Amino acid sequence: MTVREALLLAGQLLGLLTALVVVVLSLIWLERKALARFQNRMGPMRVGFHGLLQPVADALKLLVKEDLVPTWADRALFWSAPLMVFVPSFVVWVTIPLAKEVVIRNLEMGLFYIVAFSILPVVGLVLAGWSSANKYAMLGSLRSAAQLVSYEIPIVMAVIALVMVPESLNLVTIVEGQRTVPYAALQPLGLALFLLAGVAEVGRTPFDIYFAESEVVGGPFVEYSGAHWSVFFLVEYINTFVVGVLVALLFLGGWTFPLVPEAAWLGFLWVVAKTYLVVLVMFWLRGTLPRLRVDQLMSFGWQLLVPLSFANIVITGFYKFYRWPGWTLTLMSLALLLLAGWLVYRRQTRPAAATAEEMLARARAYRRREA
Amino acid sequence: MREGYVADWAAAVLAGVVGLLAIGLLFLVSAVLAPRRPSAEKGIPYESGIRPAPYTWSQLHVRYYLFAILFLVFDVEAVFLFPWVLVFAKSGAIVFYEMLVFIVVLLFGVVYAWRKGVLQWR
Incomplete structure (x- = not known):
């Protein structure tokens, strides 16, 4: 691997890193908007067109926030x-x-x-x-x-x-x-x-x-x-x-x-x-x-x-x-x-009393072993 | 060895270095820009707003221990499976059925752990 190849590779990796950061910002915006729409809200609207710059503002805020390390850490x-x-x-x-x-x-x-x-x-x-x-x-x-x-x-x-x-x-x-x-x-x-x-x-x-x-x-x-x-x-x-x-x-x-x-x-x-x-x-x-x-x-x-x-x-x-x-x-x-779906469905629709009974039995068994 | 083998894995190593440097740069920028006013109160671990009890690193029930052991078994199995999946279709029936037996033996381990109640999180 020559120096030129290594430099080219490093350039590609930096480009990749930048692309990933942009993707992450877009995902944050998309998630907040999607969740908001699921809940019949608007989501971020203030920073930029339909809140597009909101993730950028959040990232900048995090960058200038105090980076605390707990005393005992x-x-x-x-x-x-x-x-x-x-x-x-x-x-x-x-x-x-x-x-x-x-x-x-x-x-x-x-x-x-x-x-x-x-x-x-x-x-x-x-x-x-x-x-x-x-x-x-x-x-x-x-x-x-x-x-x-x-x-x-x-x-x-x-x-x-x-x-x-x-x-x-x-x-x-x-x-x-x-x-x-x-x-x-x-x-x-x-x-x-x-x-x-x-x-x-x-x-x-x-x-x-x-x-x-x-x-x-x-x-x-x-x-x-x-x-x-x-x-x-x-x-x-x-x-x-x-x-x-x-x-x-x-x-x-x-x-x-x-x-x-x-x-x-x-x-x-x-x-x-x-x-x-x-x-x-x-x-x-x-x-x-x-x-x-x-x-x-x-x-x-x-x-x-x-x-x-x-x-x-x-x-x-x-x-x-x-x-x-x-x-x-x-x-x-x-x-x-x-089959898997049926098993999950059966577990989900089981009467609440049966679940409670089973958990109680488990707790009793656990206490017996502890004693 | 295939041509470009070393260059391929050098790329992976270089990616790790670039990642480390990028995050280091982020920390550096933050260290320059962010305020730094430590105080005794800020350094206290968060415990829902009451004074924390000491001895965080006291003895703990490490519940994931058994899961980690089971995981180890299956991860080692995966290491055996990866080369097998690349060749089994071209190999004889014995190669195929031998691996099925191996899988069943390991599944028996899951059933055993299940019956023992290890898979319940208490």
């Missing part, structure tokens, strides 16, 4: 925790293509690299919670460790089942394999698993349990303010966008579906439009669903998503190994998805 860890959540969410962008040619490095193991880095932020969250010397932060970081670690499994297994179809970890190859049928049609179950576990990995409502304001008052971020806090905020939106772009590329056909554009910029627009659509669905979830309870979160992940994600691998394996036609996989996937 472990200063070095407190200071560096935001870096540890930011760097993994930035480096995955090296290999995410936004069109066939619009990618910094088309890594052969791209998807593996993304999955590997996606679990690292949990270290930063735990350090942030621990170093704050605050009990809410500590509780929040313990919750975040349990949550992120649990939902990483369904997301990795969904990715593995998806990779079975094109037999490649290269993102461009995966997208090019969807010229006729996007993988969402082959694996509706995989799409559901990836999206749900992705929302949980990012920690968006209904899975915002580790920084729930009404429970742990902001979780690992309670003691953060100013620029340090803004990094956590930035990362949350970058990760939301990563989940959106991965769903668009892996399941919705990226730039190749429904028609293959002649010009590269058209493909780029396709990917961006699909990504914003997925992100809007995530905002919609936030506007609609209440937060899960922490035990519901764990049982949803381990008792439903994990077995389903393994079943997804098995059915995709049979489809691929015996070269069954594509519609068989679609049918099996849909059947499993419906």
Whole structure:
């Protein structure tokens, strides 16, 4: 690698960083507007046309706010925790293509690299919670460790089942394999698993349990303010966008579906439009669903998503190994998805008395063991 | 080794460096622009408006411990699965069914943990 190449690469990375910041500002505006419309409000209106400059004003405010460090905090860890959540969410962008040619490095193991880095932020969250010397932060970081670690499994297994179809970890190859049928049609179950576990990995409502304001008052971020806090905020939106772009590329056909554009910029627009659509669905979830309870979160992940994600691998394996036609996989996937939906529905519509009875029995058993 | 292999991973490392520098710059700008008036009251950890009890770093029930162990098992499994998914369709039936057996054995671990009540958050 020559010096010239390295400089070119650094220039590309800086451009990427700038683009990401602009994307995050647009997402903040979009989320506030979308949530406001869901609740029949106007949302930000004052700063700029329809509040378009509101995120910029917020960012400037955060920049000039006092950056407090609590007296009892472990200063070095407190200071560096935001870096540890930011760097993994930035480096995955090296290999995410936004069109066939619009990618910094088309890594052969791209998807593996993304999955590997996606679990690292949990270290930063735990350090942030621990170093704050605050009990809410500590509780929040313990919750975040349990949550992120649990939902990483369904997301990795969904990715593995998806990779079975094109037999490649290269993102461009995966997208090019969807010229006729996007993988969402082959694996509706995989799409559901990836999206749900992705929302949980990012920690968006209904899975915002580790920084729930009404429970742990902001979780690992309670003691953060100013620029340090803004990094956590930035990362949350970058990760939301990563989940959106991965769903668009892996399941919705990226730039190749429904028609293959002649010009590269058209493909780029396709990917961006699909990504914003997925992100809007995530905002919609936030506007609609209440937060899960922490035990519901764990049982949803381990008792439903994990077995389903393994079943997804098995059915995709049979489809691929015996070269069954594509519609068989679609049918099996849909059947499993419906089964999962029925299980959740049954749990949801169970009489309240039965739930109360079960929780009481559990509490009694726990007390017996303690005694 | 494929051509451009080193350059590819150098790009990943450089991205990490650029990310670190960018955030460092952000902190630097904020340190210059933001006011800095620390006081004893501001340094107290927030505990819903009452004086905080000491000993934040006292003993805690680390509930995620068992989940972390289970996660480790499945993450190692994922490391085995990733190379397998790239070759199994071209390999023999034994390669395919062997991995299915492996998956079932690990699923048995989840069932065991489930029956033991480990998957309940208490």
